[in-house]
Amino acid sequence: MKPHYINRIKEVYPDLEIEKAEVNDIGQNNDVLIVNDSLIFRFPKYQAGIDNMLKETDILQKLKADKHIPAPVPIYQSFEPLELGNVFTGYRMIEGSPLSGEEFRECADDLILKLRSLSLVNVLIRLHAFPVDEFAEGPAAIHDEYKDLYNRIQVNLYPFMRHDAQENVSKLFEDFFNRIDDFYFTSALIHGDFGASNLLWNSKTFELAGIIDFGESGPGDPAYDFAGILASYGYDFFKRCIDNYHNDDPGMEKRAVFYQKTFALQEALHGVENGDSTAFASGMRGYM
Template identity: 30%
Template sequence: MAEELDRHLGRIRECLPHLVIETVRENRDGLTNDVLIVNEQFVFRFPKNETWARELLANEIKVIELARDYLDIQIPHIECKAADLLAYRFIAGGPLQRNDILALGEDEQDAIADQLATYLRQLHAVPLGEVGRHGIAPSDTNRGRAVWLELFEDAKRELSPSLMSHAREWVEQHFAPLLADEGFMNYEPRLINGEPTPYHVLFDRQARRVSGVIDFGTAGVGDPAADFAVVIYYYGESFLRRMAKFYPEIKDGLDRARFWAGTLELQWALSGVRGRSAAWSWFTVHLGGARDVLPVGVEWEKA
């Protein structure tokens, strides 16, 4: 670990030779990159391997360089880039949690919904001709009909024996629209984020505003409903509905987003079964469950 840190610090000095390193904060939580935050001023991201992680980073750099000309919201400003490194100015803020939103008044919730809706609307509107000219790849989130059908069969074969009857019924109900309509998941491709999760959306708790969006590792050409699905999964459909006031076209992808969001726990549960994790069954308890629950301490007058 110390040897790897020294190697990273060496690359940082090569990247920004005039930078005096005073403090270093490490974050190795991500699946794709190791992150070093230097002097609380610069973020340095290093791919965890020399194959797919580097490919994702290279694509992310292309997305950032193109998208920043179309977005109002703050995204990383690249200071240095290489096959094994991305450096940008630190953007202050913590993860935008659902409880952060629900604890606010109506006007403040609308303001955040406006920020996120405008961000996605502007990103989805980036001309595909420009996306192609920048060599941006398809999003890593893309799934064809055959993949969704395979997920359904895998869930029935590998998960159903361990599910309660109500959960098995929910799986059947959830996939029914896909089975009934071959075009159910058809979409018009757009430039998408792919993963607008709480840990990628930064929130200034003092200003009560979104301060920026980071990590475009899964961004690329894909279904905008994938972005809406992540919003449903982490923030609830009620918040996505609030966003639709500022991005009406969200409604066009709503059913796809609902379907997509409902498959996420199935995918996690299958990963747990295949990895023989003792904790995998925890995910199946919550299949099909609603999550629109206010945090402790919030009065109904604010809800």
């Protein structure tokens, strides 16, 4: 796998000297090649990932106009031909490290938590304020999107679930559909996968140093990004961030909680639909 990726990069960028390369293939949607300890190259694992990478590259090129959003800037790219193994993007490595939920929960220093929360929220405010009309793709109708998700879960995951787990999932979605009027929101540009593995932190300033993997980014519900915070760092830090966000959307917390409860199911569904047994087992852990 590594020689093919290296050869492809050299084919497109023959002047780039590659002295060292390391593959990180634990990502769900992309294989990652770390080159010379300074460059990140990403190759989609699935055909759908090619479309996401095209969209992501367009978004990142526009976001670089805002220097306060610490997102990667694509400096290498290959989209001809649009085939797995040939498509890639590359950018300079962002200094910083992800922090686990456990590390957040173990932090008892209120000042550090405040700095992290304000840094995170300030970036989200700028991201969510970015002009949505910059992008051709509009947000999916929330009811239709989650009706489709629910149908796919019933067909593909229910056969593997305990009966009580099926009942709990059905209640989760039926309650959502019954209170759909609570789910009105102003569409914004969202990251779409705003979880711990995609957030890089400065260990000295305790501020957000970078956000990576914009493959799910696009117009959507700002609450979805807060759902990623909830899933990664727990309710207390999530609540701190929601309170610091200062908007006039009273339903944001409820929506974020609902979205977060679907994440494991979405991971399991990804596993079924893409033949990823690891994702399936991880997502179904609490349902079998």
